[in-house]
Amino acid sequence: MQRLDATDNAKALVRQLAETHGDLMFYQAGGCCEGTQPQCFEKGGFFPRTNDVCIGTVEGYEFWVDKDLFEYWKHAHFTLDVTDGFGAGGFSLETPLGKTFQVHYRVFAEEELEKLPPVKRNIP
Incomplete structure (x- = not known):
């Protein structure tokens, strides 16, 4: 059981971006400007805050979530997808x-929650 998956289209775009930019990372904040749109950066181009949570990887690249957003969505499975168009953030x-990355959510069933591995937190 895992907290994060990605569609085939999202995986293909991640591979394309990695060919151009090298190692990547994702960050999903809960702020007002970017909403909850996931952002893709070159690895090291964004630094997660203390206690932010890595919920998994997409094509081997870490997907970090804002600590407060994770508390709200910790009972949900994330599926990274991509759509045509310009998203709210614009920095990705x-x-x-x-293209714009987006996340689809579904609430875990009780038996799934019991099988989830612990998350990785950014603790300096």
């Missing part, structure tokens, strides 16, 4: 390609 690496 897919933006110049006319």
Whole structure:
């Protein structure tokens, strides 16, 4: 059982971005400007805050979630997807390609919650 999956389209875009930019990372904040749109950066281009949570990887690249957003969504499974268009944030690496990453959520069943591995927190 895992907290994060990605669609085939999202995985293909991640591979394309990695060919251009090298190692990547994802960050999903809960702020007002970018909403909860996941952002893709070059690894080291964004630094998670203390206690932010890594919920898994997409094509080997870490997917971090804001600590407060995680508390709200800790009972949900995330599926990274991609759509055509310009998202709310605009800082993400897919933006110049006319693409936007998005996340679909579903609430875990009780038996799934019991099988989840612990999350990784950013603790300096």
